[in-house]
Amino acid sequence: MPGRNSMIDDSRLRVFEAAASEKSFTRAARILGISQSAVSQSVAELEKRLGVPLFERNRGTVILTSAGRELREYARKIIYWYDAATEAFKAGTAADAGPVRIVSGHDLVSSVLPEILRPYTGAGSRYRFDIVSAADVLSSRHGADMYLWSRVCGDSGASSGMKPAAVSSICAVACPADRNAYGGVYDLSDIKADRLAVWSGVTLPHDCSSKVSFRSDVPGAIVSNVLATGDTVGILPLYCVKKELADKTLVRLPITDLPGPLEICLEVDAGFRDSAFQTAVSSRLRDLFLK
Secondary structure (H helix, E strand, O other), X not given: OOOOOOOOOHHHHHHHHHHHHHOOHHHHHHHHOOOHHHHHHHHHHHHHHHOOOOEEEEOOEEEEOHHHHHHHXXXXXXXXXXXXXXXXXXXXXXXXXXXXXXXXXXXHHOOOHHHHHHHHOOOOOOOOEEEEEEOOHXXXXXXXXXXXXXEEOOOOOOOOOOOOOEEXXXXXXXXXXXXXXXXXXXXXXXXXXXXXXXXXXOOOOHXXXXXEEEEEOOHHHHHHHHHHHXXXXXXXXXXHOHHHXXXXXXXXXXXXXXXXXXXEEEEEOOOOOOOHHHHHHHHHHHHHOOO
């Protein structure tokens, strides 16, 4: 098929990603600031070039086909690296004037933030970062270029109307030898020991407060407490214990009545707003939380 092996330009992929994300050509057009017909034409041209249908159309709603889901995995990476490359070689960025000051919650600064910033660190990077870890990001954000924090879904706050950049779970973890890890624990009331180590961002039901033996706004301290005692259940964000769960230092308990989910919020100062840097960071943040 003519053109089948030629490069797909990133503008069509951006339209495709917006339509996939919104599940609607109309909403994608609104977000992109173009007409619905332009969205439809761009998707149709992409489908023709690839030779496969990417969406199932049904009364204003569009759903990705299997080929569409496969393409989306590539599209996200391509868009991310287009933006990263553009930002890396663009002269006169806001970051050239000095370090990028980032204020981040304790739960994100050691687990998520390094992954977000990885493409912008190392030898040859034009970026320098001044990172501040804070228990209350919203009250500490003065003078920051970027701030990243989490909140339990539904919590009120100064930016409660904003759309979260990503969503994650709160989980319960225990040492493999803990009797709670052997099954039969599905609710907080099922926990067999009256020892809970709880991240301060989580509010447990009142009838569980007597079980809390340790509370901290630093998730690493929760993990250390669970490992040190051997019979304490930790309750904290899932993204803070991915390494421990992967290497089986800790096990996740199938408790269903935990608060959550957590919304991950990202905001930037006016100097970075709508920049390629913000776009790339936002995209990378979403990708980190894809299941």
